[in-house]
Amino acid sequence: MMRTLRVFVPAVLLAWLTSCSSQPMLTSPEQIVFPDSAVSYRNHVQPFLALTCAFSACHGDVNPAGGVRLTTYFTLFTDRANLVVPAAPDESLVIQVLDRRIPHSLDVMRPVNSNHISGMRRWILEGALNN
Numbered sequence: 001m002m003r004t005l006r007v008f009v010p011a012v013l014l015a016w017l018t019s020c021s022s023q024p025m026l027t028s029p030e031q032i033v034f035p036d037s038a039v040s041y042r043n044h045v046q047p048f049l050a051l052t053c054a055f056s057a058c059h060g061d062v063n064p065a066g067g068v069r070l071t072t073y074f075t076l077f078t079d080r081a082n083l084v085v086p087a088a089p090d091e092s093l094v095i096q097v098l099d100r101r102i103p104h105s106l107d108v109m110r111p112v113n114s115n116h117i118s119g120m121r122r123w124i125l126e127g128a129l130n131n
Contacts, residue, residue, distance in 0.1 A: 026047045026051065027051075028111070029048065029051045029052050029111035029112065029113075029116065030111065030113075032047055032048045032051070032116065034048075034115050034116065034118065034119020034120070034122065034123075036122070037122065037126070039119055039122045039123035039126060040131050041073055041123065041128075041129060041130050041131055042131065044119055044123065045120065045123050046073070048116055048119070048120070049070045049071075052111060052112060052116075053070045054069070054070040054071045059071070064079075065105070067079060067080070068080050068083065073130045076094075076128075080093065084128050085124070086124065086127045086128040087124065087125060087126075087127055087128075088124065089120075089121040089125055092124050094124075095117075095120060095121055095124065098112065098116070098117045098120060099117065
């Protein structure tokens, strides 16, 4: 009986905790919709980067292209100068790439839409907060 409880209770607790998440599981960039204001790093920017840029063989943590990792809030400000310049989207390299002012070696822009670009721009204009 005690052994069964040791297995059952953690399983129920884990199921309960994961079902309480307010965030739906995002699996494609098309599912990400940036709001017109109050853009959140956790709810919008991080999922967008994770699904479009920050994965293996691109800008993930292992052997990132150009030495630029887009995997965490911290790496956006430490891997390359001016990658994200709070309150200055036109000076931010990430916006220059999204706007196609800086060429990108791969055609990863296919799933990126105008809402994504304006959302990233808005997040930076709002101070690029870790929210």
